Amino acid sequence: MGLAVAVLALDAWVRPATSGPALAQMPAIAVHGQPVQAASLQRVAMGDVPMPPGTQAAHASSLLPMPAGSATALSLFWFSGERESGPLVQIAATQWDRASGRWLEPRFVVNRETMGAVLGHGLRRLGNPVAWMDGQGRMHLFVVATGWGGWAASRVLHLRQSSASQALQDLAFEPVRVLPLSWLWNTSFLVRNAAFPLQDGGMVLPVHFELGIKYPVAVRLDAQGEFAGMTRISAQPYKLQPTLLAQSPSDWVALMRDERPAGKITAARSRNGGASWEDLPDLPLGNPDSAVAAFGLGPQQMLLAHNPTPEGRAKLDLSRSSDGLQWTWQQTLRQGTEEAEFSYPAMAWADDALWLAYTVDRATLSWQRFAPGGRP
Amino acid sequence: MSAPALPALGVMQLWLHVGWALVVAGGVTAVLARLTTRFTARVAVLRAVAAALAVWTMLPGPYSSAYWLGLAFQAPSGVLALVCGLLGWRALRTTKGQAPAGEPAGVLGLACVGVLGGWVLLMDAFAQWPWAVYGWGFGRAALAALTVMALLPLLHKDAYRRATAWLMPGALLLFAALRLPTGNVWDAVLDPWLWVFLHGVVLRAAYRRWRH
Numbered sequence: 001m002g003l004a005v006a007v008l009a010l011d012a013w014v015r016p017a018t019s020g021p022a023l024a025q026m027p028a029i030a031v032h033g034q035p036v037q038a039a040s041l042q043r044v045a046m047g048d049v050p051m052p053p054g055t056q057a058a059h060a061s062s063l064l065p066m067p068a069g070s071a072t073a074l075s076l077f078w079f080s081g082e083r084e085s086g087p088l089v090q091i092a093a094t095q096w097d098r099a100s101g102r103w104l105e106p107r108f109v110v111n112r113e114t115m116g117a118v119l120g121h122g123l124r125r126l127g128n129p130v131a132w133m134d135g136q137g138r139m140h141l142f143v144v145a146t147g148w149g150g151w152a153a154s155r156v157l158h159l160r161q162s163s164a165s166q167a168l169q170d171l172a173f174e175p176v177r178v179l180p181l182s183w184l185w186n187t188s189f190l191v192r193n194a195a196f197p198l199q200d201g202g203m204v205l206p207v208h209f210e211l212g213i214k215y216p217v218a219v220r221l222d223a224q225g226e227f228a229g230m231t232r233i234s235a236q237p238y239k240l241q242p243t244l245l246a247q248s249p250s251d252w253v254a255l256m257r258d259e260r261p262a263g264k265i266t267a268a269r270s271r272n273g274g275a276s277w278e279d280l281p282d283l284p285l286g287n288p289d290s291a292v293a294a295f296g297l298g299p300q301q302m303l304l305a306h307n308p309t310p311e312g313r314a315k316l317d318l319s320r321s322s323d324g325l326q327w328t329w330q331q332t333l334r335q336g337t338e339e340a341e342f343s344y345p346a347m348a349w350a351d352d353a354l355w356l357a358y359t360v361d362r363a364t365l366s367w368q369r370f371a372p373g374g375r376p
Numbered sequence: 377m378s379a380p381a382l383p384a385l386g387v388m389q390l391w392l393h394v395g396w397a398l399v400v401a402g403g404v405t406a407v408l409a410r411l412t413t414r415f416t417a418r419v420a421v422l423r424a425v426a427a428a429l430a431v432w433t434m435l436p437g438p439y440s441s442a443y444w445l446g447l448a449f450q451a452p453s454g455v456l457a458l459v460c461g462l463l464g465w466r467a468l469r470t471t472k473g474q475a476p477a478g479e480p481a482g483v484l485g486l487a488c489v490g491v492l493g494g495w496v497l498l499m500d501a502f503a504q505w506p507w508a509v510y511g512w513g514f515g516r517a518a519l520a521a522l523t524v525m526a527l528l529p530l531l532h533k534d535a536y537r538r539a540t541a542w543l544m545p546g547a548l549l550l551f552a553a554l555r556l557p558t559g560n561v562w563d564a565v566l567d568p569w570l571w572v573f574l575h576g577v578v579l580r581a582a583y584r585r586w587r588h
Contacts, residue, residue, distance in 0.1 A: 003545050007523045010552035011516060015381045117437055120389040121446025148448035155450075177385055178450070180558035183497040183510050185449045185568060215503045227382050227559070230511050235503040 019228045022204065022220055022273040024246035025197040027296040031352045031372050038301045038320035039330065041354055042374030049357065049365040052092050052106050055080045060192065061357040061365050063348035064131035064139065066095070070166065073098050073350040076357055077109070077129040077141065078365055084127075085150065091129045091143055095168045098351070103367075104168050110143060110159060118175050119157075123147075127154065128192045135201025135223030139166060141173055142191045142205060152188045152211045156181065160225060179207075179219065179227060187211060192291055194346065196244035196252075202228065204274055206242040206254070213237035214259050218244070218274050233277045239266045243294040245302050245324040249273070253280075253324035255294055255304065258287045262310045265292055267325065285319070285327060286310040294324070295347040295354070305333065305345035305356060316342040316358060333368060334358070342366075380514035382559030391451050391556045396442040397433040398457040399569075401426045402464025409467035422468055451557035453567040454547030462539050482529025483540045484581055487574045489525065494571030497562055513560035522561055523548055 029036045051058055061078040072095035081089030091110035094103045112123040127144030134140055139161040147153040155178045162174035181189040188211035195203040201223030208216045216233040233242055238259040245253045250273045256266045264282035285306060290313050292306040300322035307313045308329075315335045319327040333356065334342040345358040354370040383391070405426040433441045500509040512518045526544035535541045544565060550556050551564035558564075 001527075003549070004523045004527055007545075007548050007552045008516075008520060010549070011381075011519055014552065014555065015516070016379045018379045116443070116447075119385075119446075120392045120436075121443050121450070122438065124447060147450075175385065177382065177388060180382065180560050180563065181510075182501050183513075183560075183562055183566075183568075184501040186558070209501075209503070211502075213502060217508075227380055227514075229380060229514060230508070232503060232508040232511075235506075237503070 016226070019202075019220070019222055020200065021250070021275070022202075023199040023249040024252060024273070025199050026246055026249060027298050027301075029297045029301075029349050034372075036297045036301065036372050038297055038303055040372045041303075041330075041370040042372075043331070044353070044369050044371045044374055046366065046368040048360075049076060049094060049367055050103055050106055051364055052080055052108060055082070055092075057081055057083045057086070057089070057362055058092070058365050059084055059359045059362050060128040060344050061346045061359065062129050062131045062194065063346045063355055063357055064133060065348050065350040066166065067133075067137065071098060072096055072104070072168070074348060074355055075131060075139070075166075075168075075171075076103070076365075076367075077131050078357075078359075079127055079129060080106075080108075084362060085125050085146075087125065089126050091126060091141065093168060093171060096350075096355075107168065109171050110141065110173055112145065115145070115157065115159070115175050119178070123157065124149075124153070127151065128190060130191045130194060130205065132195040132203055132205075132225075134225045138225070139171075139173075140176075140225050142179075144190045145178070147185070147187060149187075151190065154188050154190045154210075155179070155186050156189050156191050156205075156207060156219075158225070176225065181207065181217065181219070181230060182209070184211075189217070190241075192241040192344075193243040193293060194295075194348075196246075199249065204244060206233075206244055208240040208242065208256075210240060214240040216240060216242040216254060216256055216268070218242070218254075218277075220274065231274055231277065233270075234266075234268045234279050236266070236279060238263070239268070241291045242268075243292055245294045245296055247324060255283070255292055255324070257289060257291050258282070259289050263287045263289060265304075265306060280325070283325065283327065288312050291344045293345040293347050295349075297349070297354075303330075303347065303354070305347060305358070307343060312338065313341040313343040314338055316345060318356075334360075334366070378514075378516040380559055381555050383555035383557070387554050387556065388451065391554075392446050393434050393440065393442045395452045395454075395457040395557065396445050397430045398461040398464075399452050400433050400441055400445075400460075401430040402457075402460035402462070404429055404464075406460070406463035406467045419468060426464055426468065449567075449569070453570055454550045454556060454564050455543055456567055456570040456573070458543045458546055459570065459573070462543065482532050482535060483538075484578070486525070486529060486544060487577045487581075490566050490571065490574045491578050493562075494566055494568070494574070497566070498568075498571075510560065510562060513562035519548070519552070519561045522565055526565075 080092040090108040094106040145157040158176040159173035163172040239256040242254040267280040
């Protein structure tokens, strides 16, 4: 009896205060005091992202807006190396320099050997990174790191900024931990899409399981980046890489990649701040087993970057919606020959513009910038 | 749901080595002790093997077996580490032919619950239940339920004298204080390797009961 009391008392002492209900931070992007309308966005610039020397592969970009006082507008992270899933793959980063109006020379900021040495155990390969700024203005990176096996043996490695400065030449990260997401030797969870910000300064990190079957999960972190719980978004075994949109602080929509042949963009909805989810009918948008990225500009102003054709990833479209479920085509972002690939889009808002980054042929990254009314 | 508390990185780093040292050194020593060779019958040999394995696991970086075991399996559960530590300890103390006395029925009952619980968690990993069971392991209710369950074998007469009856309570105490190994209480009391081992324990007990 005394032992039971000791266990429960120790637990109560160690455990932090219970988090309140998760409420989404509703986007309210405005330029010159005017709310931005999705339909008004026009492309004002585009180009290629410089690659680290000697790399042949690049994939899975993640954009992070920088603070207003920073010399740079955006940070961009991706994985790069000799080939996807190669032993030399590292997490690369660059930043958009406000003064020169160009991307800085990229550098590697995360290396699997260095991180493994700190953790005390090996990391076999690195993959998708997702960047986030916490309530204290510290950068976090969530990186796919595999154990013994391929992507199905993935775990989500949580890193936190360890450098005092966020300038690209100084930027450094240290491991917080591998997020505990599964009983089965903590495999096989991956991260891909952007963090979904909450009113308390925390966020929801969309992840998915992919050993044999696929299913999406929402992981909540508090304003300090501490793990605060997890909820399964769907048990349907073909939905992966969720991207989240807020219809209201407590009504959320998850849009997902579809693993099935001739798939459609799949959907789920929560009406209680992510505490529980229900599956929705598939959207009438085709999905060639390819990542989609959603972004909220404001109430009823939502954007979706997606590959619309079931045949492949040769076309990348931008669509808009007022509820996250009914989508209207806005414009084609890129289109190439049958073998071309424009995939894994990421979006962010910085310096009065929407920025979009995506993979080109798994070898390089490109970017585009959109401004209301086409005024840069 | 109550807020989860996860272990600090330093504590996890230490447990990775200590936990696997107990599993590797204790487990291998216990297996060797059961082999009837002149070599393995000598306690001095077993002690040397156990010490060598423990030192190997405590080495830093890629020179350590813990580095590679952690890559594949992360850290062991508290119960697995304590089970292997106990088996190794017994192997080093007992002489050949002195098999440990039988375990109280409650401990065997816990092993059966562990086998079933592992199946539940395995199915949950593949989203085969309507609820996400693994997530409950971060909450206070799961810890309370497991604590009550862990103490049940101690209600048997003289059970408190048996070390096996203290394995699960010990692992839960380790969890409550340090959140080891992951901050999820299911990981503290059961990992996939322990689950495989428990299948052997339960099947052996069932076979013995059938024969007698």
